[in-house]
Amino acid sequence: MQLRLDQHSPIYQQIIDEFKRAIARGELVPGDRIPSQRELASMVQVNPNTVQRAYREMEQMGITETLRGQGTFIVNDEGLVASIRREMADRALVAFVGEMHALGYGCDEMAEMVRATYRRVIEAGPKDGKAPSSADQGGAPGGEGGF
Amino acid sequence: MGRRRRLLIKGVRPVARVVFDRVTKRFGRLRAIDDLSFTLREGTILGLLGPNGAGKSTLLKLVAGLHRPDGGHITIDGEPPSPKTKAKIAYLPEIDHLYGWMTVRQTLAYVSAFYNDWDHDRSQELVNFMGLDLGARVSRLSKGMRARLKIVLAMSRNAPVVLLDEPLSGIDPTSRSRVLRAIVSEFRGDRQTIVMSTHDVVESEALFDEVLFLKDGRIALAGEAERLREERGKSIQELFQEVFA
Numbered sequence: 511m512q513l514r515l516d517q518h519s520p521i522y523q524q525i526i527d528e529f530k531r532a533i534a535r536g537e538l539v540p541g542d543r544i545p546s547q548r549e550l551a552s553m554v555q556v557n558p559n560t561v562q563r564a565y566r567e568m569e570q571m572g573i574t575e576t577l578r579g580q581g582t583f584i585v586n587d588e589g590l591v592a593s594i595r596r597e598m599a600d601r602a603l604v605a606f607v608g609e610m611h612a613l614g615y616g617c618d619e620m621a622e623m624v625r626a627t628y629r630r631v632i633e634a635g636p637k638d639g640k641a642p643s644s645a646d647q648g649g650a651p652g653g654e655g656g657f
Numbered sequence: 658m659g660r661r662r663r664l665l666i667k668g669v670r671p672v673a674r675v676v677f678d679r680v681t682k683r684f685g686r687l688r689a690i691d692d693l694s695f696t697l698r699e700g701t702i703l704g705l706l707g708p709n710g711a712g713k714s715t716l717l718k719l720v721a722g723l724h725r726p727d728g729g730h731i732t733i734d735g736e737p738p739s740p741k742t743k744a745k746i747a748y749l750p751e752i753d754h755l756y757g758w759m760t761v762r763q764t765l766a767y768v769s770a771f772y773n774d775w776d777h778d779r780s781q782e783l784v785n786f787m788g789l790d791l792g793a794r795v796s797r798l799s800k801g802m803r804a805r806l807k808i809v810l811a812m813s814r815n816a817p818v819v820l821l822d823e824p825l826s827g828i829d830p831t832s833r834s835r836v837l838r839a840i841v842s843e844f845r846g847d848r849q850t851i852v853m854s855t856h857d858v859v860e861s862e863a864l865f866d867e868v869l870f871l872k873d874g875r876i877a878l879a880g881e882a883e884r885l886r887e888e889r890g891k892s893i894q895e896l897f898q899e900v901f902a
Contacts, residue, residue, distance in 0.1 A: 555834070
C-alpha cells in the first residue's frame with residue numbers, strides 16, 4: 511500500500527481513508543491481512559502512536575479485526591465493501607456537484623456533461639489517455655502518440 | 658494487557674516523565690531558556706522545533722544534566738537531573754563526539770560498556786539496517802554514515818528517555834530517511850519518551866506526537882501535532898513558517 515500523506519489534515523484520518531479507498535477499489539478484499547502497526551509505521555515513517563490510533567478506529571468502525579497472534583484483517587463482510595464504496599462515491603459526488611454548481615452549471619447540463627466525458631475518457635479506452643475527439647485542437651495532439 | 662501494564666508500572670516505572678517548572682538558563686546576558694514550563698508526556702515523541710539559536714540544544718542539555726538551570730526546577734520522575742537520572746537518558750549530541758581512530762565495531766564496544774541497558778541484538782540489527790561497515794574507521798566515514806552511527810548508539814539502549822539533538826542536520830537524503838525509519842521502528846511507546854530537535858520539519862513532522870515551538874527560549878506554540886492539524890487545517894511545517902516568519 512502506498513500512502514500519500516499531505517499533512518494538512520490529521521495523519522491517522524488519512525491512513526483510514528487510504529485503507530477505505532483500497533477496499534472500495536478492490537485492492538484490498540475482505541479477509542486480506544494488512545500490515546502490522548509497526549510495519550506500516552516503519553513503511554511510511556509515521557509515529558507508531560498515530561498508526562495505532564488509525565487501527566483502533568478502523569476496528570471500531572468495523573472495517574478491520576485483529577486476531578491474536580495472527581494479525582489484522584479486513585473484516586469478512588461484503589456489505590462493508592458496498593458501504594465504503596458508496597461512501598467514497600458520495601464524497602466524490604458532493605465535491606463534483608459543489609464545484610460544478612459554483613461554475614454555474616445546472617443539474618441537467620451536469621448530467622449530460624458527465625455522460626459525454628464518460629464516453630470520451632472511459633469508453634475511448636485508457637490508452638489514448640486524453641480526449642481524441644476534441645477536434646478543435648487542430649492536427650496531431652502533440653507527441654503523445656509518438657510511436 | 659491492562660493488567661500487564663499496571664504490573665510494569667508497579668515495579669520500576671518504565672517510562673520517565675520530564676517536568677520543566679519555570680526554568681531559566683542564562684549565558685551571560687542571554688536568556689537561552691526563559692521561564693519555561695512544560696510537561697513531557699510519557700510514551701510520546703516530542704518534536705522540539707525552532708530556528709538556530711532558539712534554545713533547543715540548551716533545553717536538551719538541561720534534561721541531560723549537562724547544564725544546570727539558573728532558575729526554576731527540572732525533574733525526571735520526580736528527581737532533579739543527576740548521575741542517577743543520567744542512567745535513564747540516552748543523549749545524542751549535535752556535535753560529532755566520536756573518536757576518529759576507532760572502527761565502528763570499537764565505537765560500539767566502547768560506548769556499550771558504559772550502559773547496563775545496552776541491547777546488543779538491537780544494536781546489531783540497527784548496524785545492518787544502516788548499512789554500516791563494522792571494520793570501517795570512523796574518521797573515514799561520510800557525514801551521513803557518522804550520523805547513522807550516532808543514531809545506532811542512541812537507539813541501542815533501552816533508555817526511558819532519548820534525546821536527539823538535530824539528528825538529521827547536514828546529511829544526505831538517504832541517510833535522513835534511514836535515521837527517521839530507525840527512530841520509528843525502534844521507538845517503544847510503552848516504555849520510552851523521545852525528544853528530537855530539528856529545523857527540518859517537512860521530513861520529520863509525521864514522527865511527532867507533540868510539538869513544541871521554541872522561540873528565544875520561550876514556547877511560541879505547543880500541542881498535539883494531530884490536533885493542531887485538525888484545528889488549524891495546516892501542516893506543522895506551515896505553522897512553523899507562520900511562527901518563525
